[in-house]
Amino acid sequence: MEPTMSALRPASDRAPLPLRSLGSGRVITYLYLLALLTKPLGAQSANPAATLRGRILDAVSGAPLVGATVAATTTGASVQTDSAGRYRIDGLKVGIHRFLVSAAGYNRGSVSLAFAPREVMERDLELDPVGRTLSAEDSAKAQILPTVPVTAPMSAGRRFDDFERRRTTGRGQYLTRTQLEEGQFGTLQDAMRPLRGVRYSCAGSTCLVQMARAPLGCSPDYVVDERVDNMFGPLVPVRDIQAIEVYTGASDVPGEFAGTNAGCGVIVIWTTNGRASKRT
Template identity: 70%
Template structure:
């Protein structure tokens, strides 16, 4: 998005219901262009569970207040971009900050390049692509850890190939992982962990033991599973690492900034 000699300032509209409880949560952050990392102005983020919505300002910032404790699904849209969605869980009085990315859509009949001379555009023959698509810059650490051979890993393509429908399905055949099921709910338990010692969930580089176990598989882009303290990389070592660590990368995560 470009502006020439024009200062764009668009107000942020926040949906706040009267009489919201003091225990309600807040979600804030920015909506970013997935290709350039630039802020997306006038994007809308809507809460499907409440009907509330917010619109980004000239810096791509948004803020949603009055969210009840529990799981909410958010839809992000903006002119010229594909729609995106993310599901997040909130605790009482939580103040979550999350930057979200959406993919730009090229206009039909153009090359997708701003300022391209479409009158002189030449149609090139189709070239078959046989190489796997690059996973993206945000998965650099995922690939580095997978190369060490420590832990167990699964990508989005592998989940689709194996017809995985839940997080439990994805981990069911992994070594050293079992499940304790009560009341129709199954929770992962590492074989080497003490009884009643649940694994730590890290979602997009943030500890989230509330949303992690129930995250929809459609939102998972990659998965790392470490069943014991000897497998856990240093960046995930902590007080619960002896119980195992499950690292989840979702569609909501951001690419790191280019230096």
């Protein structure tokens, strides 16, 4: 579900300096002197980066969400909201960026926004709670349907049957929730650092996971709750992860994940609120 957004409140632009009418030669001299007097040293190379800031709110109650994660998929930057539900991401290049928002107990959301140079954009984003219930007004309007027999929901243990089955083969590397808690890892990338055959390609503050046996520039596939999701996969908060499977090369990748990109490796992530497997 796409989160709703408040109206954009762009920062005001600085008004241009008025100039008197001068001769062509004097105009050039005047502008040159004016630039020297009014512009600080290095202003010509001022950082044109933009900023996104705002709050993450509960879509039902409007309450601020503390500790929600806002991640820019285009830069890899990720921040968490403070005690007032506020967030801020700086250093955004001019153009379109996609942001993923997540919080424990809430459905994930995403939004794409376009930024101008040095723009400070303010957006309040709302997330729907998992299993959101209808309001009294909506319930009154709801149509009552005949009762039909249903089966009980699949237990968490049944959901992880495939994880346990693959772990017994020993072909990959596996991390459980207990191991993640004991390691006190801050990010998914931190959790995978101790694993063999995993390396990192870093540019500035952004690091991408790559497999040691994979060709240069070949990124692994991310499978989140049995669905390939290379956009959100690298940004899943550790607190939302129940288990991780890491396969570093084509010879390790199980048949259900094999494909044209298998040689780059596969990272399988099981989240707390993931869907149950469909079994017959």
